[in-house]
Amino acid sequence: MVDPEITRLSRLVALLTLLQTKRILTATELAKRFSVSTRTIYRDIRTLEQAGIPIVTQDGKGYAMLDGYRLPPVMFTREEAIALLTAEKLTAGLTDASTAQLSGAAMDKLRAALRRADRDHLESLDPHIQVLGAAGQSNRPNAYQQLVTAITNQRVVRLDYLAADSSMPTVRDVEPIGLYLSQQWHVVAFCRLRQAFRDFRLDRIKHLVVTEEVFTARPETLQQYWAAEASRRSREKVVIHFQPAAVLPALAQHLHDTKHQYGWTDEQPQPDGGLEMSFLIGDMPYLATWLLPFAGAVTILEPPALRDQLRELAQRAHDFFCAPD
Numbered sequence: 001m002v003d004p005e006i007t008r009l010s011r012l013v014a015l016l017t018l019l020q021t022k023r024i025l026t027a028t029e030l031a032k033r034f035s036v037s038t039r040t041i042y043r044d045i046r047t048l049e050q051a052g053i054p055i056v057t058q059d060g061k062g063y064a065m066l067d068g069y070r071l072p073p074v075m076f077t078r079e080e081a082i083a084l085l086t087a088e089k090l091t092a093g094l095t096d097a098s099t100a101q102l103s104g105a106a107m108d109k110l111r112a113a114l115r116r117a118d119r120d121h122l123e124s125l126d127p128h129i130q131v132l133g134a135a136g137q138s139n140r141p142n143a144y145q146q147l148v149t150a151i152t153n154q155r156v157v158r159l160d161y162l163a164a165d166s167s168m169p170t171v172r173d174v175e176p177i178g179l180y181l182s183q184q185w186h187v188v189a190f191c192r193l194r195q196a197f198r199d200f201r202l203d204r205i206k207h208l209v210v211t212e213e214v215f216t217a218r219p220e221t222l223q224q225y226w227a228a229e230a231s232r233r234s235r236e237k238v239v240i241h242f243q244p245a246a247v248l249p250a251l252a253q254h255l256h257d258t259k260h261q262y263g264w265t266d267e268q269p270q271p272d273g274g275l276e277m278s279f280l281i282g283d284m285p286y287l288a289t290w291l292l293p294f295a296g297a298v299t300i301l302e303p304p305a306l307r308d309q310l311r312e313l314a315q316r317a318h319d320f321f322c323a324p325d
Contacts, residue, residue, distance in 0.1 A: 008044075011036070015044055019055065019065045026062035076110065078118045084110055085122055086129060093131030094181065098142040143202045144179070147187050150210045151176050154217055157189070160207040161200055169206050174198070175215040178222040183261070188225050190218060197225055235263070235280040238287060239301040242267075243274040246297035255294060262290050276301070284309055292317075 011034050018025060018033070027038045027045075034041070045063060049055050054066035076084070084107065091103040111119055150157045157176055160169040174189035177197075185202040197220065244252040263279040270276055281287050288309035291298055295314065300307045 012044055012047065015041075016048060016053065019053075019063065022064075024058065024062045024064045029062070076114060076118075078121060081110060081114055081118055081122055082125065085126065089129050089131045095185070096142045096144040098145040099148075102145070143187075143205050143208055144185060146208060146210050147176055147179060147202075151178065154214050156211045156213040156215050158209045158211055159200065159205055162204045162206055164204070172198075172200075173211075174200070175218065177218060177220055177225070180222060188222055190215075190220075197228075199225075235282055236284070236303065238263075238279040238281055238303065238306055240277050240279075240291070241270065241274050241299040241301055242277055242294070243272070243297045243299075245273060247294060251294065252297075258290070262287050288313055 014034070015030065018030070027041045030041045031038045045055060045057075054069050056064045056066055058064060088103050088107045092100040095103075111122065114122065147157065149155070154175075157174050159172045159174060161172050162169045170193070173192045174187075175192070176187050176189040178188050180186055180188070187200050187202060188197060189200060190196070191198040242255065259277070259279075263281040265278045265280055267275045267277040279287065284306060288306060291306075292310060292313050295310075300310070
């Protein structure tokens with residue numbers, strides 16, 4: 001049976017940690033976080049106040065720690081330390097050298113706060129967790145950390161950017177609003193050259209400079225940008241029949257692992273063991289290129305234009321690889 005006093009002590013420690021990391025928290029938010037009643041949260045707050053913790057109650061808003069007050073860092077559990085080690089590996093493999101260095105420095109501080117046994121465990125586990133970054137990552141500029149700085153400080157960034165449809169880089173002055181990771185890192189920014197928001201891949205940035213010019217904060221968010229893009233682009237419904245038994249299991253799994261990148265919406269099992277899969281797409285050739293390796297396992301139900309795209313791609317491959325010497 002769990003000792004209720006130990007449970008309460010754990011909650012008080014966690015509550016204290018939250019108050020140091022959040023600007024303001026309501027009793028309702030805290031009650032939901034710890035699965036207790038708001039009355040219990042009121043009692044916990046009073047207990048912390050009686051222990052000398054300077055908690056400020058803001059009427060109608062919630063609780064906050066007195067600005068500038070900090071306790072020494074709470075000890076990490078072994079599981080929390082492993083989670084942060086994983087985050088360090090992800091940062092090193094998926095961002096840039098500058099960000100990886102900062103992450104490594106933060107992890108050194110974490111290791112210093114661990115018990116010796118947990119430190120030794122982390123060291124023994126380290127070589128067993130690896131994140132393989134994208135090819136050519138070492139040749140990229142330290143774009144990620146510079147862009148984070150530009151977003152935070154609202155600084156205009158000057159890019160030498162090589163677009164997918166261009167052979168020469170163009171210079172763009174942009175106002176970045178956010179970063180996201182898909183298969184590659186992207187920055188969404190207002191492009192002064194195009195006078196519109198644009199999506200820039202970081203691996204296509206040849207050089208960048210964070211200027212001293214401060215831009216006026218824009219209300220747009222990444223979510224609003226994606227919603228606007230989705231409504232702007234016309235979408236066409238595609239329905240295919242996929243027979244997993246007709247390809248190697250690894251290839252069938254690859255289709256399921258990547259289908260979300262190609263507008264997949266739903267699928268229905270069929271009596272023959274296959275799947276009827278539906279997509280909403282904005283680029284027919286893009287989908288056709290993805291489907292081509294599944295020849296023999298995919299039947300196009302609609303639209304007929306997709307069959308024509310696949311037939312053309314298959315013919316080009318045949319002409320290239322089967323041309324007489």
